[in-house]
Amino acid sequence: MVNEKKRSIWYYLKRDRFIYCLLIPGILYYLIFHYLPMLGVIIAFKDYKPFFGLQGIFTSQWVGFKHFMKFFRSAYCMRLIKNTLLISIYSLLWGFPIPIILALLINEVRGNLFKRSVQTISYLPHFLSAVIVCGIIRNMVSVDGGLVNAIVKAFGGTPVSFLSEPQYFRTIYIASGIWSGMGWASIIYIAAMAGLDQELYDAAKVDGAGVLKRMWHITIPGIMPVICLRLILQIGELMSVGSGKILLLYNSQIYSTADVISTYVYREGVGKMNFSFATAIGLFESIVSLILVVGSNAVVKKLGQEGIW
Amino acid sequence: MKRNKKYISGENVFQVVDVLLLTLVSLIIIIPVFSVVMTSFVSQSEIARRGSFILIPEKFDFTAFRMLWSGRKSIIRAYSNTMYRVLLGTSLQMLMTISFAYGLSRRNLKGRSLITKYVVVTMLFSGGMIPGFLLVQLLGLYNTRLSMILPGLMSTWNMLVMRNFFMAIPSSLEEAAIIDGANDVQILTKVVLPLSKATIATIALFYAVGHWNAWFDAMLYINDVSKMPMQNLLRNIITATSGISDLEMDMTLVETTPPTIAMQSAVIVISTLPIICVYPFVQKYFVKGVMVGSIKG
Numbered sequence: 001m002v003n004e005k006k007r008s009i010w011y012y013l014k015r016d017r018f019i020y021c022l023l024i025p026g027i028l029y030y031l032i033f034h035y036l037p038m039l040g041v042i043i044a045f046k047d048y049k050p051f052f053g054l055q056g057i058f059t060s061q062w063v064g065f066k067h068f069m070k071f072f073r074s075a076y077c078m079r080l081i082k083n084t085l086l087i088s089i090y091s092l093l094w095g096f097p098i099p100i101i102l103a104l105l106i107n108e109v110r111g112n113l114f115k116r117s118v119q120t121i122s123y124l125p126h127f128l129s130a131v132i133v134c135g136i137i138r139n140m141v142s143v144d145g146g147l148v149n150a151i152v153k154a155f156g157g158t159p160v161s162f163l164s165e166p167q168y169f170r171t172i173y174i175a176s177g178i179w180s181g182m183g184w185a186s187i188i189y190i191a192a193m194a195g196l197d198q199e200l201y202d203a204a205k206v207d208g209a210g211v212l213k214r215m216w217h218i219t220i221p222g223i224m225p226v227i228c229l230r231l232i233l234q235i236g237e238l239m240s241v242g243s244g245k246i247l248l249l250y251n252s253q254i255y256s257t258a259d260v261i262s263t264y265v266y267r268e269g270v271g272k273m274n275f276s277f278a279t280a281i282g283l284f285e286s287i288v289s290l291i292l293v294v295g296s297n298a299v300v301k302k303l304g305q306e307g308i309w
Numbered sequence: 310m311k312r313n314k315k316y317i318s319g320e321n322v323f324q325v326v327d328v329l330l331l332t333l334v335s336l337i338i339i340i341p342v343f344s345v346v347m348t349s350f351v352s353q354s355e356i357a358r359r360g361s362f363i364l365i366p367e368k369f370d371f372t373a374f375r376m377l378w379s380g381r382k383s384i385i386r387a388y389s390n391t392m393y394r395v396l397l398g399t400s401l402q403m404l405m406t407i408s409f410a411y412g413l414s415r416r417n418l419k420g421r422s423l424i425t426k427y428v429v430v431t432m433l434f435s436g437g438m439i440p441g442f443l444l445v446q447l448l449g450l451y452n453t454r455l456s457m458i459l460p461g462l463m464s465t466w467n468m469l470v471m472r473n474f475f476m477a478i479p480s481s482l483e484e485a486a487i488i489d490g491a492n493d494v495q496i497l498t499k500v501v502l503p504l505s506k507a508t509i510a511t512i513a514l515f516y517a518v519g520h521w522n523a524w525f526d527a528m529l530y531i532n533d534v535s536k537m538p539m540q541n542l543l544r545n546i547i548t549a550t551s552g553i554s555d556l557e558m559d560m561t562l563v564e565t566t567p568p569t570i571a572m573q574s575a576v577i578v579i580s581t582l583p584i585i586c587v588y589p590f591v592q593k594y595f596v597k598g599v600m601v602g603s604i605k606g
Binding site: 009012013016018019020022023025026027029030032033034035036037038039040041043053054057102105106108109110111114117118119120121122123124125127128129130131132134135136138139140142144145146147149150179182183184187188191210211212243244248262265266269270275278279282283285286290293294 | 319320323324327328330331332334335337338339340341342344345348351356362363405408409411412413415418419424427428431433434435436437438439440441442443444447448459460462463468492493494518521522523524525529540541543544547548568570573574576577580581584585588589592595596599
């Protein structure tokens with residue numbers, strides 16, 4: 001036993017050499033493609049220009065918080081933070097409960113064939129790429145021949161060019177997000193519901209609890225840990241509205257509601273090559289997100305639920 | 310008795326409402342997809358005459374598809390770029406994910422928790438879009454097809470799912486193999502992998518769909534149209550009408566050009582068709598994958 005503890009690190013390296021060999025490519029991968037970019041954020045504190053090359057990352061002039069101050073003082077700053085937060089808060093308010101309700105509906109419905117068909121249909125949009133979903137959205141809201149404008153006309157309205165009017169953007173973005181994500185997000189809840197103790201339901205039936213009461217008093221408390229877990233993950237994302245779908249949908253006419261931090265980072269960084277400035281904004285976003293994840297995890301743990309770590 | 314009757318009818322009312330709501334949800338999902346398919350068959354004259362949303366065209370017009378056929382060279386090229394990233398990308402991802410997950414699943418490995426932390430940190434914090442973009446340039450990957458593969462060589466989430474699955478394999482099986490004289494390599498190939506076929510298939514499907522649908526990395530890292538995958542060709546066509554010129558079509562083939570909306574729909578149809586065809590058969594694997602992933606390790 002004493003001998004066991006004295007064994008040197010070489011003993012373990014030799015004993016598990018095959019395992020360490022398996023791990024090396026992955027360790028290198030994380031080093032190169034995840035940790036190097038983390039080091040790369042130092043250009044946020046420097047004046048890095050594209051033509052400086054690799055050594056420019058280290059040799060370029062140190063400017064401290066200049067780029068951050070420039071961003072916080074710019075007219076865009078408040079608009080970007082506001083747009084980002086509004087899109088994610090509304091997405092959370094609408095998009096978070098809907099998969100739970102869908103799961104409850106699917107869980108309670110009788111008839112296996114019907115149940116499975118609804119599930120198959122509702123998961124489908126998850127497998128369509130953002131490009132295709134945005135193509136479908138453009139098709140739906142198109143002025144000539146779109147479904148939404150056909151409905152508007154049927155009710156006596158005049159067709160609207162929805163993607164050039166700022167006030168419709170959030171609705172389009174969030175509704176399409178729910179459309180493509182609700183079925184897939186419901187799977188995890190349906191799985192959690194399937195794991196609940198059937199005897200609880202039988203006992204509640206004997207006691208005369210109707211279907212709604214059983215949902216409220218058995219199903220929802222039963223899946224609470226899963227709900228909390230999903231909620232922490234989503235709160236952590238509040239500051240990071242992905243740029244992908246927005247880049248596919250927006251145009252300069254609707255920047256006032258559609259432009260978010262990540263799309264601005266894209267335009268400044270990749271478009272205008274202001275690498276240092278764009279990195280600074282990206283770093284600000286990452287740090288706020290980190291605080292949100294850690295914070296919400298702590299709150300959930302305080303409330304007596306299991307966190308993500 | 311009376312009470313019982315009331316209780317049952319309440320249950321039935323709920324069922325009726327439930328079925329109606331779920332039917333509504335299904336229709337909301339199906340109708341946009343269906344209407345895009347139908348729009349691809351609408352002719353210029355019909356859209357001019359009926360002037361609005363057309364769920365079922367009076368006459369199925371194949372002009373849009375005929376035009377796409379004349380531009381098939383670019384479409385086939387884009388598809389082959391997509392296949393490149395799906396096949397090569399998924400294989401490399403599986404190789405990396407399985408090796409790493411298996412390594413991390415070994416409970417008595419020295420430094421295991423340190424390596425796990427090393428990996429999980431990357432889920433919480435990242436350098437962001439621009440440092441990643443600079444890295445690809447500095448590594449000389451810019452405008453190469455490898456730039457769609459290397460930066461996403463492993464998904465931490467999928468790797469952890471795989472690791473949790475490996476850890477759930479009873480250790481008695483491994484011990485029995487050791488007694489039979491198996492070494493580490495044989496334990497992996499003869500015991501662990503055969504038991505994990507379903508999970509491996511599921512994760513490979515996740516990766517493959519991810520590659521099939523990805524476009525953002527190609528937009529950032531590739532500027533040569535001939536190296537772009539299908540999704541990016543589609544994006545150019547959907548977001549800018551000028552994108553249609555990417556297809557290098559022969560306009561003389563058709564008398565009247567199809568409406569833009571029909572062209573866009575037709576491109577959506579041909580790029581979605583493979584997914585829609587395969588989807589019903591592989592759906593259950595994906596669902597299983599989500600279930601495995603939901604068990605915390």
